[in-house]
Amino acid sequence: MRLQEIIGIIRENFTLALVGVIVVGIIFFLGYFIVYRKLLGGKKRLSKKQLLLASLFIGYFIMVIGVTFLNRSSTYPGGVNLAFFSSYREAWYSFSVREWQFLYLNILMFVPFGIFLPLWHARFRKARWTIGMAAVFTLSIETFQLLTGFGIFEVDDLFNNLLGAIIGYGIIMGILTIKDKGIKHSLLYFSPLLLVVLLSGSMFAYYYKKEFGNLIIVPNYKTNMASATITNDVQLDDQRKNVPIYKAPSYTRVSGEEFAVDFFKRQHLDTEDMEVITYPDEGIYRIQGYSIWFQFLDGSYRYTDFSNFDAESKDTNKKTLKDSVTTFDIDIPEDADFQKVDTGIYEWTADKIVNGNQLIDGSLNVQYYNDDTVKNIDNQLITYDKVKDVQIKSEQEAYDEILAGKFKYYPENNRLEALHIDQVEVSYYLDSKGYYxxxxxxxxxxxxxxxxxxxxGMD
Structure with missing residues (x-):
């Protein structure tokens, strides 16, 4: 998510929380001053500090409910994920900003919980009370999500929420005790926060230092193969081999925007008022009637001319279509397969075509219209540059990983009944740093x- 989207969610739920606090305040006023004080003659008074902290906590509580339930629709079938740290492995293998955001926001969401309770009442300055209440709260959220279909029950969410509460508790207790017990004692309270910062920093430093990226095809947990019947029609090679590794034409936000400007200008379109929306992994570029969705990692994109709503698809021949595509500065290799998909819809496919030190792979889909123009392009046809040769494991070693359940497949109850291998080949997959x-x-x-x-293929 972009920062603006996160701020938008906070703003929306802050408004909800403010209204909720006002409503609860009115109810409390009627109950305390009219029923308790006047009708029942109660004498107990609440301090302004307690009222303020109670109001803040209620507002925080409502915001958490809004984020975890009201911003979602009940579309999940309900499920349980008890694989500990599976979300961390998924974030690591994909190394997607979005996945890391979910993890850290789940932690951050419960930091105020750990801060408010010790301030509100002295009892919660004992760790077991604050952490226990946080456990009850997050367990209630996960259980309710499971029962209502607003999410799934994930043990990682429980861990992240509890970690956030522990960090919040450590922060406030470190501040409250620093004067009486000194810095050394307070550092113990700050240690959960410092440990998370240290581990996160080390992990990201390791990732950016290593040569190649991570592969999302690596599973988050093993598939249960205990009862599986496995058959194989392939004669597996047990020798390791050397094959090339390639690099995609990756882009930054700046170079991605330059690509969009050049693309539109080739179509004689004015880019002065081009709207730019960027995410960590992609950019969206719009001018009146046109848009490009551009992937920074490999330079693939989808182009739409919205005048297609006023036109009809039309068949044409390969040469005319190729000439039209050339105006978009798209180079199609001669060896690419060409086929008609539907009326006016065509596809070129390149299956790992080697051209010197380059590899061309992927597909190009275009749609031709009755005004003799191309208005839709889905360009996944990427030219990769060779980096070097690398040694990969043998077919037998790769097959042994399958036997051990080390592949991405999520059957019901994590059990696989029957597996048959028909064929095996060396292929390519884009990693998180743009290497093929x-x-x-x-x-x-x-x-x-x-x-x-x-x-x-690589260890």
Missing amino acids: QPVYAFQSTIDGREMMIYIP
């Missing part, structure tokens, strides 16, 4: 469904 890594692609049938199993 060699992988083994096993054409398989799993529990009656045809699918491809990918195993990373």
Whole structure:
């Protein structure tokens, strides 16, 4: 999510929390001053500090409910994920900003919980009370999400929320005790925060230092193969081999915007008022009637001319279509396969075409219209540059990983009943740094469904 979207969610739920606090305040006023004080003659008074902290906590509570429930629709079938740290592994293998955001926001969301309670009442200055209340709160949220379909029950969410509460508790207790017990004692309270910062910093430093990126095809947890029947039609090679690794034409936000400007200008469009929306992984560029969705990692994109709503698709021949595509500065290799998909819709496919030190792979889909123009382009046809040769594991080693359940597949109850391997080949998969890594692609049938199993080629 972009920062603006996060701020928007906070602003929206802050308004909800403010209204909620006002409503609760009115109810409290009627109950305390009219019923308790006047009708029942109660004498107990509440301090302004307690009222303020109670109001803040109620507002915080409402915001958490808004984020975890009201901003979602009940579209999940309900499920349980008890694989500890699976969300961390998913974030690591994809190394997606969005995945890391979810993790850290889940932690951050409960930091105020750990801060408010010790301030509100002395009892909660004992860790067991604050952490216990945080456990009850987050467990209630996860259980309610499961029962209502607003989410799934995830043990990682419980851990992250509790960690956030522990960090918040440590921060406030460190501040409250620094004067009486000194800095050394307070540092113990700050240690959860310092540990998270240290581990996070080390992990990100390691990632950016290592040569190649991570592969999202690596599973978050093993598939249970205990009762699986496994058959294989392939004669597996047990020798390691050297194959090339390639690099995609990756872009930054600046170079991505330059690409969009050049693209529109080739179509004689004015880019002065171009709207730019950027996310960590992609950019959206719009001018009146046109848009480009651009992927920074490999330079693939989708282009739309919205005048297509006033036109009809039209068939044409390959040469005319190729000439039209050339005006978009798209170079199609001669060896690419060409086919008609539907009326006016055509596709070129390049299956790992090697051209010197380059590899061309992917597909190009275009749609032609009755005004003799192309108005829709989905360009996944990427030219990769060779980086160097790398040694990859043998087919047998890759197959052994499948036998051990180390592949991405999520059957019900994490159990696989029948697996048949039809074919295996060396293919390629884009990693999180834009390298096109060699992988083994096993054409398989799993529990009656045809699918491809990918195993990373490099150790």
